[in-house]
Amino acid sequence: MKIKKVLVTGGLGYIGSHTIVELVNKGYEPIIIDNLSNASIKVLDVLEQMLKIKIPFYQIDCTDSCEVNKVFDEHKIDAVIHFAALKAVGESIQKPAEYYYNNLVSTLTILKAVQAHGVKNFIFSSSATVYGNPIHVPCLESDPIVNATNPYGQTKIINERILTDYSNIHKDTNIALLRYANPIGAHSSGKLGENPNGIPNNLMPYVSQVAVGKRDKLTVFGNDYPTKDGTCIRDYIHVSDLALGHVLTLEKFETDPGLVIYNLGTGEGTSVLDLVNAYQKATGIKINYTFGPRRDGDIPTNYLDVTKAKNELGFKCKYSIEDCCKTAYEFQIKHPNGY
Numbered sequence: 001m002k003i004k005k006v007l008v009t010g011g012l013g014y015i016g017s018h019t020i021v022e023l024v025n026k027g028y029e030p031i032i033i034d035n036l037s038n039a040s041i042k043v044l045d046v047l048e049q050m051l052k053i054k055i056p057f058y059q060i061d062c063t064d065s066c067e068v069n070k071v072f073d074e075h076k077i078d079a080v081i082h083f084a085a086l087k088a089v090g091e092s093i094q095k096p097a098e099y100y101y102n103n104l105v106s107t108l109t110i111l112k113a114v115q116a117h118g119v120k121n122f123i124f125s126s127s128a129t130v131y132g133n134p135i136h137v138p139c140l141e142s143d144p145i146v147n148a149t150n151p152y153g154q155t156k157i158i159n160e161r162i163l164t165d166y167s168n169i170h171k172d173t174n175i176a177l178l179r180y181a182n183p184i185g186a187h188s189s190g191k192l193g194e195n196p197n198g199i200p201n202n203l204m205p206y207v208s209q210v211a212v213g214k215r216d217k218l219t220v221f222g223n224d225y226p227t228k229d230g231t232c233i234r235d236y237i238h239v240s241d242l243a244l245g246h247v248l249t250l251e252k253f254e255t256d257p258g259l260v261i262y263n264l265g266t267g268e269g270t271s272v273l274d275l276v277n278a279y280q281k282a283t284g285i286k287i288n289y290t291f292g293p294r295r296d297g298d299i300p301t302n303y304l305d306v307t308k309a310k311n312e313l314g315f316k317c318k319y320s321i322e323d324c325c326k327t328a329y330e331f332q333i334k335h336p337n338g339y
């Protein structure tokens with residue numbers, strides 16, 4: 001069955017909005033649900049202008065079963081990409097009930113609607129965080145999933161479990177658990193990018209705000225890790241490369257693979273200082289930084305083995321780390337106060 005209409009929850013968020021672009025470019029017809037808790041309605045205008053189409057949009061919460069089912073009644077949905085979730089690691093430690101409620105009930109609500117409406121294709125937005133403190137790097141899809149280091153990560157693990165159990169009995173449904181590396185960078189047009197509220201939690205938006213003088217300096221959390229330069233190592237992937245991974249997964253669904261799990265990253269480990277240096281090289285701007293204490297819950301090293309996605313999806317990253325930095329900077333310059 002040819003997949004055409006794709007419901008994208010959290011479609012106005014950072015990864016969601018970049019995925020909408022790739023979906024439309026490949027001829028899919030997205031429908032967006034977003035509660036706007038961490039996204040701007042202006043992103044919808046940007047997308048519609050960029051893509052020169054009208055995109056059906058519903059400002060609803062994915063935990064609202066009644067409203068969610070209305071959307072499924074209204075459109076003949078072929079596939080769902082479920083991005084909508086709370087995602088701040090630190091906040092999840094402070095607000096476990098909110099994180100477990102939102103991230104689990106929203107998936108269950110969408111899944112029940114999927115079941116009731118006979119939808120056979122479901123992509124779940126998971127994370128490298130499911131590997132916890134990995135037993136080895138690069139992490140492999142077959143590695144044991146034990147415990148994450150925080151409630152946010154636990155919700156990813158539990159959601160993966162729910163979807164795996166669903167897939168065990170609904171053999172005719174294709175489910176993909178996509179475990180993301182750290183998405184960074186911005187759309188090459190400079191029109192879409194990461195736009196955090198308040199002080200950024202994540203490294204890249206913080207560096208960009210230092211680059212434009214919005215923040216004084218970056219604090220590098222820890223320089224005594226057992227890594228080549230003492231700072232943490234992560235796998236940073238351009239958000240548009242990550243977005244394309246979803247389109248490739250939908251193409252894979254045409255072969256009815258059932259449950260599939262893919263790491264989506266570059267396969268390369270980059271330290272915090274490597275990233276700062278790449279940013280300086282790409283933009284010619286000096287990034288002031290100082291070393292501070294380790295951040296609670298950070299693990300020294302995490303990067304992904306992406307051989308499976310390469311072999312089975314034809315997944316390949318187009319953007320280098322410098323491209324990531326350059327596009328992030330361009331978005332920051334063009335949007336000094338967000339969208």
Ligand code: UD1
Pocket residue numbers: 087088089127128129149150153182201202203204206218219220221222231232233234272295297298299
């Ligand atoms: C975390 C989550 C990941 C989640 C992502 C999105 C874990 C292990 N990882 O990634 O699952 O998808 O957030 O929110 O739970 N850093 C600094 N200074 C800063 C900010 C960050 O030095 O001001 C360092 C951190 O210590 C870390 C690296 O930069 O080593 C990346 O941090 P960040 O961008 O927050 O992402 P993760 O913690 O890797």
